[in-house]
Amino acid sequence: xxxxxxxxxxxxxxxxxxxxxxxxxxxxxxxxxxxxxxxxxxxxxxxxxxxxxxxxxxxxxxxxxxxxxxxxxxxxxxxxxxxxxxxxxxxxxxxxxxxxxxxxxxxxxxxxxxxxxxxxxxxxx
Numbered sequence: 001x002x003x004x005x006x007x008x009x010x011x012x013x014x015x016x017x018x019x020x021x022x023x024x025x026x027x028x029x030x031x032x033x034x035x036x037x038x039x040x041x042x043x044x045x046x047x048x049x050x051x052x053x054x055x056x057x058x059x060x061x062x063x064x065x066x067x068x069x070x071x072x073x074x075x076x077x078x079x080x081x082x083x084x085x086x087x088x089x090x091x092x093x094x095x096x097x098x099x100x101x102x103x104x105x106x107x108x109x110x111x112x113x114x115x116x117x118x119x120x121x122x123x124x125x
Contacts, residue, residue, distance in 0.1 A: 002071050002120050006063040009078055009113060014056035020049025032092060033100035055081065067125050079117035086110035 019027040024045035025036050036042045058074055065071030089107035092098040 001123060002066050002075060003063050005078075005113075005116050005120055006059040006074065010056040010059040010063070012056075012109070012113075013052045013059065017049040017052030017054075017056060020052060021046050022049075024049065029100065030102045031089075031100045031106060032098040032103060034098055072121065075117050075120050079114055079121070082110045082114035082117060086114060 016027070024042050028034060028036055028045055036045055055078070059078065062070055062074045065074070086107050089098075089103055089110065093103055093107075
């Protein structure tokens with residue numbers, strides 16, 4: 001169960017991260033319905049993409065760790081990440097009025113991934 005979670009997460013984060021690095025204006029528009037108006041905003045979006053690809057690499061490299069300390073650590077980190085990203089996306093829509101077409105699918109995906117992380121952490125050894 002841990003292996004499948006980490007492989008899926010690695011693929012999803014790598015794809016999104018690559019999109020943030022290569023086409024940040026399009027990706028942010030799709031996700032938030034917002035524009036990146038300054039070179040600084042584009043740079044921050046690209047740094048975010050690199051961070052996402054780094055998370056993907058960490059998931060990929062620990063996919064076979066299972067219930068070891070390292071395996072549980074990466075799943076715990078991804079749980080925190082998924083909860084935080086889901087909260088930011090939901091807040092972005094409800095409070096900041098972001099309305100990208102991919103916002104709710106992304107928020108729901110992060111909620112589902114967080115639930116999967118919880119299931120992995122709670123599963124018996």
